[in-house]
Amino acid sequence: MxxxxxxxxxxxxLYPTVPQHMQEAMAQKIGSISHRSKQFQEIYASVESSVRELLQLPDEYEVFFVSSATEIWERAIQNNVRRESFHLVNGSFSKRFYETAKELGREAHAHEVPFGQGFDVASISVPETAELVALIQNETSSGACMPVGELNQFREKAPAEALIYVDAVSSLPYPAIDFAKVDAVYFSVQKCFGLPAGLGVWLVNDRCMAKAREMQDEGLSIGSYHTLPSLLDKALVSQTVETPNVLNIYLLGKVVQDMNQKxxxxxxxxxxxxxxxxxxxxxxxxxxxxxxxxxxxxxxxxxxxxxxxxxxxxxxxxxxxxxxxxxxxxxxxxxxxxxxxxxxxxxxxxxxxxxxxxxxxx
Amino acid sequence: MxxxxxxxxxxxxLYPTVPQHMQEAMAQKIGSISHRSKQFQEIYASVESSVRELLQLPDEYEVFFVSSATEIWERAIQNNVRRESFHLVNGSFSKRFYETAKELGREAHAHEVPFGQGFDVASISVPETAELVALIQNETSSGACMPVGELNQFREKAPAEALIYVDAVSSLPYPAIDFAKVDAVYFSVQKCFGLPAGLGVWLVNDRCMAKAREMQDEGLSIGSYHTLPSLLDKALVSQTVETPNVLNIYLLGKVVQDMNQKxxxxxxxxxxxxxxxxxxxxxxxxxxxxxxxxxxxxxxxxxxxxxxxxxxxxxxxxxxxxxxxxxxxxxxxxxxxxxxxxxxxxxxxxxxxxxxxxxxxx
CATH class of the missing domain: 3.90.1150.10 (Aspartate Aminotransferase, domain 1)
Incomplete structure (x- = not known):
């Protein structure tokens, strides 16, 4: 012990209720049910609805389940950046998103301040050519955060077409994000949701969806199974493209219900x-x-x-x-x-x- | 119940011992341990060694943990195909690998037979330009399989440089694969290993590693966090690039130990x-x-x-x-x-x- x-x-x-939810999951044999079954669809729909309630997520947002926040960095660049992204960097994880964009052949620019510092938002100018602006609400490596009021200033600072991404991996549901002022927010379940690792949650609005479709229509490769349109196709029937981490999706639903109750x-x-x-x-x-x-x-x-x-x-x-x-x-x-x-x-x-x-x- | x-x-x-291993995992708080801790490294090393023992895996093979076999299709194409792949197709999953290659902008060719049929291997000729030959040892959708003796004929049929991939998603550890005759084999844990879903295992040899490095050296994008070289860098210290499905890696180790005992x-x-x-x-x-x-x-x-x-x-x-x-x-x-x-x-x-x-x- x-x-x-x-x-x-x-x-x-782990969130204090996880051991009992895990016991119930084993008793109900959640690890054995098909990801194409009605039972899974009901679990999926319930988790999505609980997450929407907890975060007060507007209707124009979709909730997608992928394997990690690390995966989300890659999918974000593939689906939402033709050529250029702009990153606020003040620690190892915000830097990693910036490097991911470069590894995927994009022109990435960074506004970098020393490890452990916040940003002087007034002094930041976003390039007119930036298609994605990566904000770091909570930098897990350094403990620096951006208050929601600072996040909210980027809609006006950024070009109208730019998509504003918020890394809230280790802070949601704490920050009361104004979802109208940003376009995508993502988190990992092994942080504030107190779950075993192995699931990243990607909240994206209709502007992100539209951009991915445009890129696809232009013949650009936006990936294979985890493109935004593929994720949406399956999400609309409360399923995932691949066989997902069913157990963690189930547990997330239970913990978010507990959080909603609190x-x-x-x-x-x-x-x-x-x-x-x-x-x-x-x-x-x-x-x-x-x-x-x-x-x-x-x-x-x-x-x-x-x-x-x-x-x-x-x-x-x-x-x-x-x-x-x-x-x-x-x-x-x-x-x-x-x-x-x-x-x-x-x-x-x-x-x-x-x-x-x-x-x-x- | x-x-x-x-x-x-x-x-x-689930494999009959999974409920008790899960109980032990919860008692030991495996869901809370850091993926950068010595404890995780010991778990990882032990799982890898158990998998090597069970499958009698030669030393020139690496064992990589990713999120699903669906992910492996994508990573295989990104890391091992500059231009052209060749796929044996006789059902929905072998077809999906073929389509993945096309979605990623590769020139993919298929030798297709009707759903539910096996292949007449003698009649198949592999194009001289194929860089990856995708074999389907067990087609989960149709129930058709390729005996190991048929897999083994492709080393001679394929161009010397071609990498031979074997989909054994829903069959390993049943087929006694001759690993010297192929280059990569992959499986999912929610099939024959009797685990909850959320983990794919990718076995790749030194030829696959070399090809990925060549492509990288040529300046081609082979992905971001799950490139073969990145996976190896971390595997060498018994870690993963991202925060993985720690609980499932732990459970896989336990089940494979049970299998080795049997x-x-x-x-x-x-x-x-x-x-x-x-x-x-x-x-x-x-x-x-x-x-x-x-x-x-x-x-x-x-x-x-x-x-x-x-x-x-x-x-x-x-x-x-x-x-x-x-x-x-x-x-x-x-x-x-x-x-x-x-x-x-x-x-x-x-x-x-x-x-x-x-x-x-x-």
Whole structure:
């Protein structure tokens, strides 16, 4: 039996109801049902409707299930960029999206600020030729975030035809995205949804769909099985193109129903309260300090701290208490820790973590 | 509680040990561990080694985990075909691989025989310009198979540089593939491995790796995160590029260990014995008959029968006995049934199914 509480930034602690939903899934033999059966279609339709409710998703958006957010980077470029994309970069994951565009032969431009910084949106000018503008709502590697108010400014800054993409991989459902101001938003289930990994969710509006169809009509290759039109064809009958991760789709539906029952507002308030406690501790600590200087740009869900004792040592000290935080990302592996503050982490668990981190500092 | 036994051709019945492995996975919190942790690396290394043992995979082969066999079709074309591929087509899935090549802008040629037929290998000539030869060891839609002896003839028939791909999605570990005679083999875990869907396994040799590197060096785009070189970079440290379906990788390792304990020879013999019983029944039935005429080309793992009563009716009659077979594929939905004969299906379950199908016919 493993009693550790995972504060790692995803995969992370499972949402508390997941073990019972998994038991029910096994009892109902969800792993055996056909992805072309009516039973699967009903599960799919129910998950989609729950996700729409939780995120207050407008009707012009589609909900597509793919294998990971990494896949979404590739599909986004293939389906929505003929020639040129523009990326805000302030960490490893926003950089990876930018590099993906280049690997796929596109002309990609980046507005890059140092790791761990937010953006001065007023100073950013989007090229007139940019077809896709990649915003990073929450940079999982550095703990920097873009408040929704900053995201919302890009519709006016960007060319009228440009599609605005929002990486909310490790923050949704926390940020109350204004879906009318953007065109696509995506997330991974192993972050704030507290599920095992293996599923990415891609929310795209009618403008993204239209662009993919235009490119296809022009004879451009937009991929094979996971083109936006193929995804839509199957989504319209509550199915996927390939045999998907049925079990995770089922579990996502159950967890989102639980979240709807709790209410997204309650989840958001609790996330903010826990984040405030963590940042207050970090600011008063002699060992840890918030890695993101500007409080406005500090993520509420993936909290990154500089540490004067190596991250591996921090985890060694936490181990006897059955707790684990994330190490820093890449070259910050030992000099930073990352603390996931997801809906799965209860206020009591967060308090307990803070207490133990305090005892380390003492 | 669902007590149905699924004879559907995948997703299908879970391998009998899966529920207990899943329980252990939840107790060990496998859904929470980082895909960059030492614990994950140990799981990965152990799965890879178990798969190598089960399939007697030569050292020049790599084992890559991706999201589905559908994804493998796309990655195969992107990584191993500059211009032209050649496909043996005798059903819906072999046709889909052929269409994938065209969707990705390649010149694809097909040698096509009617649905449900095997191939007359002697009469097939492979174009001198073919870079990839797609063989279909087991066509899940039609129940036609290619015996290993037929696969083995293509090394000599094909141009020396051509890469020979084998679709064994719904048959491995049953066929004793001669890996020296081919270059890549792939399967899905929700078929003969009796796992929940959401993982495809791609076995590729050094010739496939070299071709991908050549294409990359020439400046051709071979994709982004799932190029063969990227997959290898991470596989060498027992990791994946993206956050993968960790839970399924863990479960695959457990099931393959169980299979190794039973022994692949025992599994193959049991598969043959069960298949023989099913075909003997079909040949004597007044309602059902084997859909594949030539006994040499009849799949041992996905058995397809013509039925004079609609497939949906067959399943209605089986429902009170807690059993379900697959319906026919595509336009054969009602005129054929498909019976999965996977390692998860015990001889007793197969006997029981035959008995019930007999009672329907009576």
């Amino acid at each position: 493993n009693n550790k509480v995972y504060f790692t930034p995803g995969p992370s602690e 209410g997204v507002d309650a989840i958001r308030k609790e996330t903010e309260a826990k984040a405030e406690q963590i940042y207050t501790f970090l600011e008063g600590s002699s060992i840890f300090s918030p890695a993101v200087a500007n409080p406005q740009h500090r993520s509420r869900t993936t909290i990154v701290a500089n540490t004067t004792i190596p991250a591996s040592e921090v985890n060694k000290l936490l181990a006897p208490f059955d707790m684990q935080v994330g190490s820093g990302y890449g070259k910050y592996k030992e000099s930073q820790i990352r603390i996931a503050n997801f809906p799965a982490h209860s206020p009591e668990q967060v308090e307990s973590l803070i207490e133990k981190l305090k005892s380390i500092s003492a | 669902n007590n149905k036994v699924y004879f559907t051709p995948g997703p299908s019945e 022994g692949v020879d025992a599994i193959r013999k049991e598969t043959e014995a069960k298949a023989e019983q099913i075909y003997t029944f079909l040949e004597g039935s007044s309602i059902f008959s084997p859909a594949v005429a030539n006994p040499q080309h009849r799949s041992r793992t996905t058995i397809v029968a013509n039925t004079t009563i609609p497939a949906s009716e067959v399943n209605k009659l089986l429902a009170p006995f807690d059993m379900q077979v697959g319906s026919g594929y595509g336009k054969y939905k009602e005129s054929q049934i498909r019976i999965a004969n996977f390692p998860a299906h015990s001889p007793e379950q197969v006997e029981s199914l035959i008995e019930k199908l007999k009672s329907i016919s009576a």
